[in-house]
Amino acid sequence: MQNVKPFPELYWFATNKCNLRCIYCCYDSKPEGSDELSTAEAKELIRQVAEFSKYFVIIGGEPLLREDLFELLDYARSLSLSCSIITKGTSGNRKWVEEMAGRGVKVDIALDALTPEVCDLLSQSERTYEKTRETIDSCLSAGILQGITSILMKPNAKETLDLLDFAAGLGVEGCWMSLRPIGRGVNVYRELALTGVEYEEYLHQFYHRADEIKKKTGLSFYVYDPIYSRVLCQHGNDTYKICRIGNYLSVAANGDVIPCLFAGLKLGNIREKRLEEIWSEVISNRFFKEIHDPNRLKGACGECTYRFVCGGCRARAYQLTGDWFASDPACSYTSS
Numbered sequence: 187m188q189n190v191k192p193f194p195e196l197y198w199f200a201t202n203k204c205n206l207r208c209i210y211c212c213y214d215s216k217p218e219g220s221d222e223l224s225t226a227e228a229k230e231l232i233r234q235v236a237e238f239s240k241y242f243v244i245i246g247g248e249p250l251l252r253e254d255l256f257e258l259l260d261y262a263r264s265l266s267l268s269c270s271i272i273t274k275g276t277s278g279n280r281k282w283v284e285e286m287a288g289r290g291v292k293v294d295i296a297l298d299a300l301t302p303e304v305c306d307l308l309s310q311s312e313r314t315y316e317k318t319r320e321t322i323d324s325c326l327s328a329g330i331l332q333g334i335t336s337i338l339m340k341p342n343a344k345e346t347l348d349l350l351d352f353a354a355g356l357g358v359e360g361c362w363m364s365l366r367p368i369g370r371g372v373n374v375y376r377e378l379a380l381t382g383v384e385y386e387e388y389l390h391q392f393y394h395r396a397d398e399i400k401k402k403t404g405l406s407f408y409v410y411d412p413i414y415s416r417v418l419c420q421h422g423n424d425t426y427k428i429c430r431i432g433n434y435l436s437v438a439a440n441g442d443v444i445p446c447l448f449a450g451l452k453l454g455n456i457r458e459k460r461l462e463e464i465w466s467e468v469i470s471n472r473f474f475k476e477i478h479d480p481n482r483l484k485g486a487c488g489e490c491t492y493r494f495v496c497g498g499c500r501a502r503a504y505q506l507t508g509d510w511f512a513s514d515p516a517c518s519y520t521s522s
Contacts, residue, residue, distance in 0.1 A: 236265035275321030292332035382518030416496035432474035485513030
């Protein structure tokens with residue numbers, strides 16, 4: 187398989203297990219895992235990633251609940267593969283922080299609000315805020331805190347704006363994501379997702395807050411949503427196309443390979459095919475070329491002035507309409 191371009195990074199849902207029951211979880215994690223990659227299979231995944239990429243992000247579920255995590259991190263390190271993890275850090279003691287620091291692994295912490303009541307409501311667990319804040323402090327002290335992530339929805343919309351200032355005060359950057367209709371998010375999306383008008387107002391508020399912080403500190407914050415690409419462009423800011431479906435890979439706990447964190451589209455399974463083979467099929471697949479073609483878009487997205495910059499979230503459009511090329515229902519912007 188000659189001259190196949192490398193994928194920039196790979197996200198691995200290392201386990202189905204989680205000690206929380208977040209109402210928005212895109213992975214619908216469980217207290218106990220099932221049909222997960224064995225240690226040997228996980229090492230083979232890491233070996234293939236190291237051959238074909240240079241950045242490996244471990245997520246979950248709760249990755250800290252994977253008993254062989256540090257063995258796998260050591261193996262990745264032996265292959266010179268850079269790793270980071272995303273966690274809420276609410277499981278067990280803080281000894282893992284020292285283990286991560288000793289291995290040079292950076293950590294992103296998921297924090298959804300600055301009030302205990304909202305954090306506990308969204309995680310359906312007690313003391314989530316308190317435990318997460320303790321983990322943030324520990325990671326900051328150990329020098330491994332890389333950033334803050336947060337999921338945006340109606341119950342925490344205002345607080346996620348305040349989280350920008352909180353993260354900047356720690357000296358770290360952040361990535362925000364909106365509630366998506368996948369996993370457990372399917373059950374609450376209609377009720378808790380911001381309306382198109384509310385989301386539009388929020389994204390502009392976010393931009394102004396983030397822009398002010400960047401001018402003062404140099405720290406960057408963004409919303410992982412194609413619609414935010416359009417907002418950046420509207421403000422004359424350097425823009426980038428955030429929708430990357432088919433431009434990177436994710437691997438589920440059972441080895442299924444998917445083209446986006448939010449798209450439940452199975453491309454294959456690493457127990458049956460090599461990553462390089464799956465990736466080669468993705469970059470030559472007509473569907474993934476068409477899905478990034480602005481001229482294929484329908485409805486408001488197809489008529490929008492910013493379709494070459496944004497194009498809407500294709501996974502969300504499909505999940506809410508059944509059509510990969512439909513207009514993104516989360517967007518209320520009109521070119522007129």
